[in-house]
Amino acid sequence: MILTARVGADQAGVRLDEGAARLFPQLSKTRIRTIIDWGGCAVGGTMVRVASRRLQAGDEIVLGVMEPERYREITLAPEDILFEDGGYLAVNKASGLNCQRTPYQLKGTVEYAVTLHFRACGSAEPARVIHRLDRGTSGVMIFPASRRAAAHISRELKEGRVEKVYWALVAGMPLADSWQVDAPVAKVGTSRYGVAPVGKAALTEFRVVARGNGATLVEARPRTGRTHQIRVHLAHGGLSIIGDTTYGGIAAPRMMLHCRTMTFRAEDGRPVSATAPPDREFTAACEQHGIQFGGA
The missing domain is CATH 3.10.290.10 (RNA-binding S4 domain)
Structure with a gap:
């Protein structure tokens, strides 16, 4: 409010x-x-x-x-840091956290926690949010440690040279083991998007990771970066993400969408890659539907 x-x-x-x-x-x-x-x-x-x-x-x-329960102090614990090499910091964002400042808050965001981490390491650099995850989505976020690194990864993202892999637990059974959705995405309401002819071009590749009882663990590779793209493309195909009530998903403790990996090459050509394990709520939801993957 x-x-x-x-x-x-x-x-x-x-x-x-x-x-x-x-x-x-x-x-x-x-x-x-x-x-x-x-x-x-x-x-x-x-x-x-x-x-x-x-x-x-x-x-x-x-x-x-904000609602009182959303005032949550967060700091980066060692287990939240996926890697840090001086050029980039990769963290595992928890579901339910805003990745960057909003009109409601600065503290309690991943951006603020990363800023505090940089300060503790002796760096005066700000936490630059160069890609975003929805509040309900967990997983890999990468923060550049300098202006030059930020400019580089921003170019890589714009040119589609950053590989992003998501896991989504969806209700239902896809007919195929792999498929793609090439459908434009447009804003269709307040904080809501959908497939529409007037939208921006959007392409997502999907692959079944595991089939369970009434649910499927799906891998998604977005080839474009539209807002809510994976959520919209899955719902468009009748495979709403569990917990994503905005797009017709059944209620759950959290939205079952997780950024599993991000991979790109740094300016000097070295590979930069981060992989984030899903949290207990995500793995528990999979297990409830007979999907076992050991939380790997």
């Missing part, structure tokens, strides 16, 4: 937290301070994380209010 108000003469000169409490009486001052600390407050279009900042008449205050 986004709340907006403008500072009047009676709030001018007071602290940000105090003025916001007067302008948004439905929120406690404690909650407002939490919103400010987490990067969910903007004054005049700029994020402000200092509650003691003094307000001026005419300032526009915007607060992004």
Whole structure:
């Protein structure tokens, strides 16, 4: 929920937290301070994380209010780091986390956790998000450790030279063991996409990894990078991802979509590759449908 108000003469000169409490009486001052600390407050279009900042008449205050359970401090644990070689850092993003800052938060995102990791390693470089995973998707995210590395991997992504492999647990049984979907994807509603003639060209290759009882573990290789591409292409073929209720999937503890691997070549030609194990909820869902793969 986004709340907006403008500072009047009676709030001018007071602290940000105090003025916001007067302008948004439905929120406690404690909650407002939490919103400010987490990067969910903007004054005049700029994020402000200092509650003691003094307000001026005419300032526009915007607060992004999240559900209390989404305020989760995250840091990178050793097991979250897939590799780090000085040029690139690869991490295993958990399902349920935003990969980058939003109008609601900075803290509690993978971007912020990586920034803290870089600082702890003595680097002043920011965490540059050069590819994104949906909040419900888990798996490999790669962060460049320098501006030059960021420019290189961005070019590789644009030119389609980064190999990405996803695992998806879908309800139903594909007729073939491998197939591809070549169908344009367009925005069809708020935060929703679909196959539509006016959309952008999109191609995904699919392969069955394992068949179970009423569900199939599918490998997806997107050859283009459209928003929600894998989710849309599977739903278009009647194979909605379990947990992806936006596209007709049955309810589950999480959306069963996982970025398994990413592979590309660094500027000096060396191969860069990361593989992320799926989490326990993903493997448990597979096991419930008789699919065993040891969480590998």
